[in-house]
Amino acid sequence: MWGDIAIAFLLAFITSFIITPKTIVLARKLGAVDSPKDERRINVVTMPRLGGLAVISGFIVSVIYLLIMSTIEGKINLLANSYNIKLVGFFAGMAIIVVTGFIDDVKDIPALVKLLMQTIAAVVCIASGVIIDSVKIGFIEESGLSNIFNIVLTLGWIVGITNAINLIDGLDGLSTGITIISSVSLLIIFALNGSIMLSIILITALIGALVGFLPYNYNPAKTFIGDSGSNFLGYVLSVISIFGVAKTYTAIVIILPLIVLAFPVMDTLFAIARRVIKGKSLKAIFKPDSGHLHHKMIKKGFTQRQAVLILYALSASFGIFAIVLMQDGIIKALSFLLVLIVVIALGYKEVINHMMEENKKEKQLLGEKSKQ
Secondary structure, eight states: OHHHHHHHHHHHHHHHHHHHHHHHHHHHHHTOEEOOOSTTOOOSSOEEOOTHHHHHHHHHHHHHHHHHHHHHHTSOOTTGGGHHHHHHHHHHHHHHHHHHHHHHHHSOOOHHHHHHHHHHHHHHHHHTTOOOOOOOOHHHHHHTOHHHHHHHHHHHHHHHHHHHHHHTTTSTTHHHHHHHHHHHHHHHHHHHHTOOHHHHHHHHHHHHHHHHHHHHHSSSOSOOOHHHHHHHHHHHHHHHHHHHTTTOOOHHHHTHHHHHTHHHHHHHHHHHHHHHHHHTSGGGGGSOOSOSHHHHHHHTTOOHHHHHHHHHHHHHHHHHHHHHHHHHOHHHHHHHHHHHHHHHHHHHHHHHHHHHHHHHHHHHHHHHHHHO
């Protein structure tokens, strides 16, 4: 298993790292660039935004190679539980997501159209058999509605996580790093849970592709992942998490992916509530705003790097909490959370003050250099 994990990571990493500069050239040729035209955008210069194509390429190359080799070696039986059909549905849905995102990166398309295409992609994936079928809730199971409930839940999960990752893509390296942290957490959970090798290969390839892209995307970024990339990340994460818990029927394991992805999920839910309240209609949900947590942190005076690192730490905390919860139970997980909160409460003011002082010094130095 470890040899396959190493291959999945390295092959995706190298492919993504090598292809990213080519996507920068392509983006400029096609005019797929992000201009700082409103207050939501943090970038001060025009940036290419097709970096997601490199991540997608790394993921696909790594996964296809390992699926072929693992099938030949007998490590994976794609005929078991119709995984061959499920993979066709998964890749078909992914193609819809990527093509839609690519068109949006080159020529902006309406939010409702994007939501419709995300829904179609999710339906295609579900139709192939990718369904959260482990949830059994009292009267729903007994009334014979459990299958409908699970289909609706799966649809909401895939579309929801796809949008959640897309919505946090607002700072250099934010969605990339958060997805890496979430994916590493899921990989550990899958390994501890005895999940199928397919889910482990998929999540490792995703990690490798993102690590290969991060040097170009971390502040100061040379390229953005774009809608093609951020929507791809959310879609793939949502489906892989379903594959990863497919063998387990305990409630605690089913909610672990939700805990791991708690930051983007909560940010999305708050965004929906905020927009509905502010706009006083459901249509307001589709109107972008600058009320996300990363926007608020920048307005408070944090630099992009500081905000991103803090949000990385938050995401890592959720991931570790999920791992501890699965491995050692609720008491240890809650005690870990309590200790973490106490430590942060004791020292956060000093840390923030130090950051703000550093920011002031940096601005002063930049001001002096500009005068010279």
